[in-house]
Amino acid sequence: MRLTTFTDYGFRMLMRMASDPARAYSTAELAAEFGLSRNHLTTIMQRLAKAGYVETRRGSGGGAILAIPAAEIRLGAIIRLLEDGQPLVECFAADGGDCTIDGRCRLKSRLRSAERSFMADMDRSTLADIALTTASNLRAETGEH
Numbered sequence: 001m002r003l004t005t006f007t008d009y010g011f012r013m014l015m016r017m018a019s020d021p022a023r024a025y026s027t028a029e030l031a032a033e034f035g036l037s038r039n040h041l042t043t044i045m046q047r048l049a050k051a052g053y054v055e056t057r058r059g060s061g062g063g064a065i066l067a068i069p070a071a072e073i074r075l076g077a078i079i080r081l082l083e084d085g086q087p088l089v090e091c092f093a094a095d096g097g098d099c100t101i102d103g104r105c106r107l108k109s110r111l112r113s114a115e116r117s118f119m120a121d122m123d124r125s126t127l128a129d130i131a132l133t134t135a136s137n138l139r140a141e142t143g144e145h
Contacts, residue, residue: 007082009036010044011130014078017054018070018131024063044082051081070131076123 013030017023027045031038045064048054055067066073099105 003079004083004086006040006044007079009034009041010048010078010082011075012036013041013044014048014053014066014070014073014127015130015132017064017066018127019133021066021070024057024061024065026063029063047081053078053081066127070128071126073127074123075125075127075130076119078127079119079122 012034013025016030016033017025027038027041030036031041045054045056049056049064049067052067053073054064056062056064
């Protein structure tokens with residue numbers, strides 16, 4: 001399975017946000033941290049906000065925070081949201097694509113099965129499971145002060 005860079009970047013942003021959910025993150029800050037286009041991250045953030053996963057605030061002290069606890073955000077749901085309209089293979093497209101062997105292809109059912117298995121596995125994991133570890137989180141996990 002291969003995810004688009006759109007989804008990859010979305011996960012990076014969410015993983016950082018989940019590392020310190022009380023803190024607001026600006027797209028400029030996230031773009032600088034990950035070396036990505038701010039405009040690209042803004043588009044992703046807008047989609048996440050429209051779906052209710054993040055809440056954005058304008059102005060000084062603004063930025064984005066998680067609107068839902070990370071433990072309640074399933075990875076499969078994020079993939080479905082950000083990969084919307086991006087079929088695994090051409091024949092999975094809503095219009096069926098331009099496949100010349102449709103109706104005779106035995107690969108399609110196997111790919112559908114693999115896709116279902118992949119998404120079921122992603123649905124078993126949450127954003128909390130993949131939150132980036134910060135130095136303070138690591139110290140708390142290991143009992144160091």
